[in-house]
Amino acid sequence: xxxxxxxxxxxxxxxxxxxxxxxxxxxxxxxxxxxxxxxxxxxxxxxxxxxxxxxxxxxxxxxxxxxxxxxxxxxxxxxxxxxxxxxxxxxxxxxxxxxxxxxxxxxxxxxxxxxxxxxxxxxxxxxxxxxxxxxxxxxxxxxxxxxxxxxxxxxxxxxxxxxxxxxxxxxxxxxxxxxxxxxxxxxxxxxxxxxxxxx
Numbered sequence: 001x002x003x004x005x006x007x008x009x010x011x012x013x014x015x016x017x018x019x020x021x022x023x024x025x026x027x028x029x030x031x032x033x034x035x036x037x038x039x040x041x042x043x044x045x046x047x048x049x050x051x052x053x054x055x056x057x058x059x060x061x062x063x064x065x066x067x068x069x070x071x072x073x074x075x076x077x078x079x080x081x082x083x084x085x086x087x088x089x090x091x092x093x094x095x096x097x098x099x100x101x102x103x104x105x106x107x108x109x110x111x112x113x114x115x116x117x118x119x120x121x122x123x124x125x126x127x128x129x130x131x132x133x134x135x136x137x138x139x140x141x142x143x144x145x146x147x148x149x150x151x152x153x154x155x156x157x158x159x160x161x162x163x164x165x166x167x168x169x170x171x172x173x174x175x176x177x178x179x180x181x182x183x184x185x186x187x188x189x190x191x192x193x194x195x196x197x198x199x
Contacts, residue, residue: 004133011142012125018149019118025156032165039164040179046193047183075117075138083120084112086129118145 037044090096091104098104104123111119124131134142156162160179167175180190 007139008131008134011139011146012121012131015118015121015142015146016125018146018153019122022149022153022156025153028165029156029161032161036161036164040176042194042197043176043180043183043185043190046185046190049193050184075115075134075141077115079132079134079138080112080115080117080120082132083117083124083129084108086132087120087123087127090127090129117142 087108088105091098091101091108093102093105096105104127108120108123110116111123121131123129160175164172164175180187
């Protein structure tokens with residue numbers, strides 16, 4: 001195996017891992033958010049009443065649009081088009097025998113239109129399509145994109161919702177007190193609020 005091929009394999013293995021890690025984080029964050037809002041229902045309701053407005057606990061999230069936008073312009077149109085053509089030949093519904101050929105073709109076409117090289121590379125790897133050589137500048141931009149994804153993952157895992165769902169019982173007890181304090185919840189007022197709710 002040539003040095004270049006080995007380098008590409010390492011880059012794409014890391015890219016695959018990061019894309020999967022990010023997807024998992026987004027799914028977990030959704031579950032964790034639901035759990036957080038259930039566990040802190042009384043606190044959030046109390047804050048809402050005190051502020052007389054909607055409670056908006058910011059939860060970091062990343063949409064597909066964010067992912068596409070952040071991966072744009074990393075790969076030249078020439079490379080993107082070459083990759084898309086190779087994929088399209090393999091999955092075109094008129095010639096492909098794959099069960100999901102039309103779905104893959106539409107996905108590839110949309111990725112090419114949006115300059116979403118991450119999806120195109122992922123599809124190419126899944127379909128055993130040869131990936132064209134990248135320039136050194138493109139490799140550098142791919143590495144920069146992966147660094148951004150790593151940062152997104154770290155930021156997702158560094159918020160109240162994530163901490164609450166992954167903390168030990170002892171940490172949770174401390175965190176609840178800290179959350180109430182930082183949100184300006186007076187303990188006596190909150191206890192009174194809870195007593196009224198029971199009646």
